[in-house]
Amino acid sequence: METNRTIPDAALVARCREGDGEAWGLLVERFSRYVYAICVRAFQLTQPDAEDVFQDVFAKVYGGLPKLRDDGAIRPWIAQLTRRACIDRLRADRGETPLDEVEPDGVDDRLAELDEALAVREALLALPEACREILDRFFARDESYRTIGEALDLPPGTIASRISRCLEKLKAAMEDPEAALRQVDG
Amino acid sequence: MIRVTTTDIEQLARLLGALPPVPAGWVEAAMELPLWGAGLDELVARAESDAAFRARLVADLESALAESGLNPTPRILAEARQRLSL
Numbered sequence: 001m002e003t004n005r006t007i008p009d010a011a012l013v014a015r016c017r018e019g020d021g022e023a024w025g026l027l028v029e030r031f032s033r034y035v036y037a038i039c040v041r042a043f044q045l046t047q048p049d050a051e052d053v054f055q056d057v058f059a060k061v062y063g064g065l066p067k068l069r070d071d072g073a074i075r076p077w078i079a080q081l082t083r084r085a086c087i088d089r090l091r092a093d094r095g096e097t098p099l100d101e102v103e104p105d106g107v108d109d110r111l112a113e114l115d116e117a118l119a120v121r122e123a124l125l126a127l128p129e130a131c132r133e134i135l136d137r138f139f140a141r142d143e144s145y146r147t148i149g150e151a152l153d154l155p156p157g158t159i160a161s162r163i164s165r166c167l168e169k170l171k172a173a174m175e176d177p178e179a180a181l182r183q184v185d186g
Numbered sequence: 187m188i189r190v191t192t193t194d195i196e197q198l199a200r201l202l203g204a205l206p207p208v209p210a211g212w213v214e215a216a217m218e219l220p221l222w223g224a225g226l227d228e229l230v231a232r233a234e235s236d237a238a239f240r241a242r243l244v245a246d247l248e249s250a251l252a253e254s255g256l257n258p259t260p261r262i263l264a265e266a267r268q269r270l271s272l
Contacts, residue, residue, distance in 0.1 A: 025217045032213045033205035041204065051212060055261055058216035062223065117204035124202070139202035167195050174198070 010071035017065050028058060034118050035082050042110040043086035053085045126173045131166035138163055225256045230269045243270060
């Protein structure tokens with residue numbers, strides 16, 4: 001199984017278009033949290049609505065890949081598909097409500113933040129597995145020091161310092177992505 | 187290319203928390219799209235050329251999908267109904 005670290009978006013899209021099932025899996029994995037976060041964080045959909053939109057979006061992505069003009073523009077395209085699907089879902093629930101009344105306040109700011117979050121997540125992939133896991137468990141999965149300690153077989157007292165060190169590595173990776181990749185690959 | 191406007195540690199920590207894990211099963215279902223999409227294509231093509239097969243689909247879509255190797259989840263059933271104009 002390939003990892004999702006080094007394949008550029010455009011190359012992944014090209015492979016999906018050729019019917020490469022593994023590439024499709026990597027593409028779904030790469031953008032799944034992003035799509036989900038747009039649904040539940042930006043548009044505050046319920047879980048059942050979010051699930052419908054999530055699956056609809058990936059079905060549209062899969063069906064629309066042959067027509068995508070710029071393979072490198074997959075992220076904004078997915079964002080646009082998701083936004084439109086969320087609006088359609090909210091309007092379906094509330095009747096023919098005007099667009100500006102169904103969109104939650106501050107949705108543009110939230111979407112911009114999710115774009116940044118996706119970039120941070122990509123930078124995270126340049127870190128060693130141990131760092132990726134501890135940062136994801138603590139910040140994204142909201143696990144306690146105790147839960148993390150039990151899962152990773154680490155004394156709870158060391159978790160905070162490890163998180164701090166890994167955050168510093170992430171900061172360095174964002175400031176110099178190529179150096180971070182060399183460190184992991186080397 | 188997204189430009190991240192900060193490498194401030196607190197901001198990075200906040201952004202790490204902005205993309206929560208997707209509930210179990212959703213990602214796997216999306217990954218299977220090519221598999222069941224191709225299966226559904228075959229099924230629809232056969233239904234268009236074989237009236238008896240189409241009649242079986244109309245009578246019991248769920249069983250017909252399962253016999254064709256497609257797991258008849260609500261999503262696949264809905265897609266099949268739409269594609270077959272049922």
